[in-house]
Amino acid sequence: MLALLTDRLGDLEIAHDSLQEAYAKGAVTWADAGVPDDAAAWIYVVARNAGVDRLRRNLAEGRRVATNARVLETAVADADAGAVEAAASESRIVELSEVSDEQLRLLLLCCHPALSQDTQVTLTLRLAGGLTTQEVAAALLLPEATVQQRVVRAKRKIRAANIPLVIPEDLHERAAVLTTVLGLIFNEGYLAHAADAETLTRADVADQAIRLTATAADALPDEPELAGLLALQLFHRSREAARTDRDGALVRLADQDRELWDRAMIGRGFRVLAEAMAQRRLGPWQVQALIAAEHTRTSTNWPRVVRYHDLLLTMNPGPVARLARAVAVAEVEGPEAALVEVDQIEGLESYHLAHAARADLWERVGDHAEALRAWDRAAALATNPAEIHYVERRISALQR
Amino acid sequence: MKYLLLIASDPSLPSPEPGEDGFDEYMAAWSQFDQDLNEAGVNLGGEALQGAETATTVRHHQGSTTIADGPFAELKEHLGGYYLIDVDTLDDAIGWARKLPVGTGAVEVRPIFPTDEF
Incomplete structure (x- = not known):
């Protein structure tokens, strides 16, 4: 609209x-x-x-x-x-056919490379996603005034510099920016923080990301990474109901009640991913979707997961990707081998999940003192209530 | 819509001097850019500037002025030249900024304040 x-x-x-x-x-x-x-x-x-x-x-x-x-x-x-009637029928036509093209142009405008990445994320939620300023602020954990200011400044630049609402010539490059922004929004909704429950649940932000990504992937069928991101989002979202227990604590993948997984959504994820992979242009989002897909199977093929992580590291090197690989290694070569690998990674000192991973590995090795130290560090660094709850529970189980 | 393309580069990076190898190719790339701009009918003018060591800054402060040696901002990259172009949108201006044969440097794209605002 x-x-x-x-x-x-x-x-x-x-x-x-x-x-x-x-x-x-x-x-x-x-x-x-x-x-x-x-x-x-x-x-x-x-x-x-x-x-x-x-x-x-x-x-x-x-x-x-x-x-x-x-x-x-x-x-x-x-x-x-x-003619009001003409306008009304125009609106109906838009809903039917023009919508993906119009939406795509708006998404590409919100994600124009002449805007900062923070602004791209904010504008995409506010203008393309149609969230209120208050909802965007809750989703991004920002003061409302900051969101408001970003939107006002962005609109001013769009007008003053005449950033056009078009399908650009360098569409492939621009689609990459769009994919990054949609990935960031999904991470906000799914992984990073718990949104303010009174205005918006985390699931709402994730749903918004899925809706926008589906629109973009639909309009840009030649961009397999967009489809890869969509598949990844669907796999993660399908497990939402099983991710927290009645007390609001995080439930590990291995302990989740699979009856609660949304099988239809998983099926859609596999279809989207298969279509993306058929284009034979692999990228990091598709590989992450492959890993997530592997985790929806009844028994995870861990050696395969490790190979996917190796592939991902060649595309997206970084300490967080190395940590994810190490966690998968624990399932193939055991916790000792994984600990050696985790301790070689630099740059994760303030990342709570790195300490949680080490704690879990120390527990499996049987060194409870080391495990407790690591859990304590994880608890001190975590911000998401469900994660804090989970860590506290692990600590009290060890102390019993 | 008019845009100014401000070209900045690091003067410590080597660039070919007249008579050196590669100078003719370097100049040819700029001539080609000029020609492309002209053929597209968007060129409102452009010049190369002499080095920042030749710059003088007249600073105004509450009605009085001081004069000092050097450019107004001491940056690693120095303003080296500009083009004024007339194109439809920022995307078009960015397109031209990308085509500039700068090698290593930066091009700031600034919309010109429209005169019909007043």
């Missing part, structure tokens, strides 16, 4: 403001009269009229609004023609 309005009005800020105005009007009107059957068309018409009003006002004040004068003329002329 926002993408279409921006296209028709020629200005992102005016489109965004007008859409918010329309939603506000809708909330008031529908509270009395009930939600109309075609709410989307209603919103579109109201927003477009509001947008044209804003364009007219700006025009009357002699201010430059649309960088493309032709877009402005078309928008005003369209509104003068005045």
Whole structure:
């Protein structure tokens, strides 16, 4: 909707403001009269009229609004023609066919390389994802004012520097930026932090990431990494119900109740991944999806998981990737071999999962004193309540 | 829409001097860029600057001025030249900035304040 309005009005800020105005009007009107059957068309018409009003006002004040004068003329002329029915049917057409192209252009604008990565993430959630400022702030663990400021600054730059809402020539390069941003959003939702439960659950952020990634992957079928990311997200999300127990503590993969896994979502993940792999252009997201896929099987083939991690390290070297490999090595060569490997990795001193991994390995070796020391460090560094809960439980089990 | 392409590079990096090997190729790349800009009809002018050691800065402070030797910002990369171009969008401007035969350096792309704002 926002993408279409921006296209028709020629200005992102005016489109965004007008859409918010329309939603506000809708909330008031529908509270009395009930939600109309075609709410989307209603919103579109109201927003477009509001947008044209804003364009007219700006025009009357002699201010430059649309960088493309032709877009402005078309928008005003369209509104003068005045056919609400035409606009309503336009909105329906958008829902059916244009939506993936419009959405893609908006996503690519939000992830334009002329914007900082923080801004790309914020804009994608706020404009393409349609979250409120408050929800974005909760998802990213930022003050609302920061989110607001990022959006305002970004809109100002988009307008002043005339960043276009187009399918760019260097689409492949731009798709890579988009994939990175969608991956970051998913990590925020799934792995990094627990969002503020009152406004938004972590699952909501992950669902938003999945929805946006599915839209992007649909619109860009020649980008197997986008599909790889989507498959990875689906595999992770399918286990959400089993990831925490009744007390809110984390449940390890090996201990999860597999009955709670969403089999349909896993099936969708496998289909998406198979289609991506058929293009024979492997990348780190596809390899991570392969690893996640392996973990959905009844018995995990650990030597294969180690090989996938080796492959991933050639694409994406770094201490966190090495840690993940070491954890897989424990299942093949035993905890002693894994500990040797973990202790060789530098740069993980303040990463709580590294200490948790070492603690678990020391426990398996049988050295409870070393294990306790490592668990304590993990507890001190963890921020996610479910993870803290889990670590505390492991500590008290050891002390018993 | 007008954009200024500000070209900066590190003066300590070697670049071919007149008469040296590779100088003709170096100059040819810049001529080619000029020609491409002209053929696209987007060139509003551009110049190369003499080295930052020739720069003088006139600093204004509350109505009075001081004059000092050197560029206004002491950076590793020095402003070496510019192009003013007229293209539709930032993507087009970035496209030209990428085509500049800079070798190693940076190009800042700045939109020009539109005069019809006033």
